[in-house]
Amino acid sequence: MSKQDEKSEGPCVRGLDSQNLEIINWRNATETVKYHFDVFHGEQTTQQEVFLSSVKPILPHILKGQNASVFAYGPTGAGKTHTMLGSSDQPGVIPRAVREVFNLVKAKDEDDGWDYSIGMSYLEIYNEKVLDLLSPSSQDLPIREDKDKNILIPGLTHTTISSFADFDKHFVPASLNRTTASTKLNQRSSRSHAILLIKPHRQQTGKLYLVDLAGSEDNRRTGNQGIRLKESGAINLSLFTLSKVVDSLNSGTAIRVPYRDSKLTRLLQDSLGGSAHSVMITNIAPEYKYYFDTFSALNFAAKSKLIVNKPFTRETVAVPVLPGDFSSWIFDSQPCHSLFPQELKEKQKELESKALLFSRLAGEKSSTVQEPAFKNNTAPLQRKQSNATKPNKQQAVVQPLQGQLEGTPPDGKENIKENGWESQLDTSVLEQSRKKILQILNTGSLKELKGLQQIGDKKAKLILGWREIHGHFTKVDRENVSYLLFYHVTPQPYFVFSGSLTSGFSLWGEDFNFLVLTLCMICCFAVGRSGES
Numbered sequence: 001m002s003k004q005d006e007k008s009e010g011p012c013v014r015g016l017d018s019q020n021l022e023i024i025n026w027r028n029a030t031e032t033v034k035y036h037f038d039v040f041h042g043e044q045t046t047q048q049e050v051f052l053s054s055v056k057p058i059l060p061h062i063l064k065g066q067n068a069s070v071f072a073y074g075p076t077g078a079g080k081t082h083t084m085l086g087s088s089d090q091p092g093v094i095p096r097a098v099r100e101v102f103n104l105v106k107a108k109d110e111d112d113g114w115d116y117s118i119g120m121s122y123l124e125i126y127n128e129k130v131l132d133l134l135s136p137s138s139q140d141l142p143i144r145e146d147k148d149k150n151i152l153i154p155g156l157t158h159t160t161i162s163s164f165a166d167f168d169k170h171f172v173p174a175s176l177n178r179t180t181a182s183t184k185l186n187q188r189s190s191r192s193h194a195i196l197l198i199k200p201h202r203q204q205t206g207k208l209y210l211v212d213l214a215g216s217e218d219n220r221r222t223g224n225q226g227i228r229l230k231e232s233g234a235i236n237l238s239l240f241t242l243s244k245v246v247d248s249l250n251s252g253t254a255i256r257v258p259y260r261d262s263k264l265t266r267l268l269q270d271s272l273g274g275s276a277h278s279v280m281i282t283n284i285a286p287e288y289k290y291y292f293d294t295f296s297a298l299n300f301a302a303k304s305k306l307i308v309n310k311p312f313t314r315e316t317v318a319v320p321v322l323p324g325d326f327s328s329w330i331f332d333s334q335p336c337h338s339l340f341p342q343e344l345k346e347k348q349k350e351l352e353s354k355a356l357l358f359s360r361l362a363g364e365k366s367s368t369v370q371e372p373a374f375k376n377n378t379a380p381l382q383r384k385q386s387n388a389t390k391p392n393k394q395q396a397v398v399q400p401l402q403g404q405l406e407g408t409p410p411d412g413k414e415n416i417k418e419n420g421w422e423s424q425l426d427t428s429v430l431e432q433s434r435k436k437i438l439q440i441l442n443t444g445s446l447k448e449l450k451g452l453q454q455i456g457d458k459k460a461k462l463i464l465g466w467r468e469i470h471g472h473f474t475k476v477d478r479e480n481v482s483y484l485l486f487y488h489v490t491p492q493p494y495f496v497f498s499g500s501l502t503s504g505f506s507l508w509g510e511d512f513n514f515l516v517l518t519l520c521m522i523c524c525f526a527v528g529r530s531g532e533s
């Protein structure tokens, strides 16, 4: 919280325990939306605790030939640079991680006779240009991919560092080269994404990316104009692409992950999905004025958490060339040198997709059906009465378009409750709709499943998989009453896109988002009612 909580409204979000937090539901201020993460760090957490719990555990993987990355993501001014860089008395993730890599490599050196040295590169992506922070006079650098799908930047300075002091000597002045500027929300706002690359010089090592992203920005509040506005456009675009990449990785069915749509995602391609150990730290600010930034950052974090990565060893010894794509095989510390029979390959693929399906279903189940396992003994999170006479723009009371969000999974796309609607319906009609849906769930083809409200390609496939493994569904939950209602009115999936619009446009400002959503809803109702749909 900033020192001056001008309107004394209290926080809009708070931690419940070390993994769970809740935020007030903007659709209904008497409710909260709850999120479950690997770790939640509150205000009292030290930099060391963040490092020890969330970052240190992934570092040994780079010495086994696997890539790793740590990102700080979140709205402008929420503390990303503080977390990643810190200050001399409170060093952040970057200095601590580099020190730890030196320790790990040194231990290897002593145990296994490694002749260790470590290389570093440091760049920023500013206005979609890749700039070398270790060589500030250089121009926009190209991003290339080698035949093994490693991402390379020809011309980027790669400096060998022999100790932490040596790293500091290069890193501190280079950090000053990063583009920062003052905005209304942060006196020293990062206008670029800064990416530090650390790579031990050995054959079998992966690389470590430590990334301080620029903040997502709502320009009505940053007061950005001119060049700041242009920067902001580039920042928001690359973060939007990051979100599309996450969606695409999550769907598991997308043919093309849009890595190439921004320099940020292109550069991090081999360290984001698939083959890397990734930690995303989401910084949020608890004040009401950041409510929508916080809400969308939490949603992004929650959907990023669903990605299942399969790290493999970047081995430079010759591996027999096999027909087909083996890039998704999991090579842990032991690289695989033998030929796999085709059947084994197919079995492995089947097992992997089942494991993926299970973890997805478990993830969806925990976020849609079960309440996270925590006890909330604290007083309800409620907004205090504001003393301010002028209503805060962010507090606009919006009539719920989609009902309450309680129990909604983090991407907000499904399980929408509509209080009061059920009572207006004849129960026999509801029962009939339930039966219809159950029948489609149990016997419907992929196409028929996709005809259901809120069921897209991904969910239809998950339903088919679930049916195959567990047999028939037995009942349609009461929770889905709004779904039943809309199915009854018209069996067209016009609600499907509302979730993606919400996440997609929220970067541009919620007013625009509401406008688009409201227009869509009106059109859909009109079409549905007229029976033409």
Ligand SMILES: Nc1ncnc2c1ncn2[C@@H]1O[C@H](COP(=O)(O)OP(=O)(O)OP(=O)(O)O)[C@@H](O)[C@H]1O
Binding pocket: 074, 075, 076, 077, 078, 079, 080, 081, 082, 083, 186, 188, 189, 190, 191, 213, 214, 215, 216, 283
């Ligand atoms: N946990 C914290 N403890 C103390 N100070 C903090 C903390 N988090 C942030 N700050 C301070 O808040 C201010 C804004 O933080 P910071 O610059 O890290 O935000 P940011 O998310 O990187 O913003 P931007 O996206 O605009 O670059 C800084 O002065 C920073 O020192």
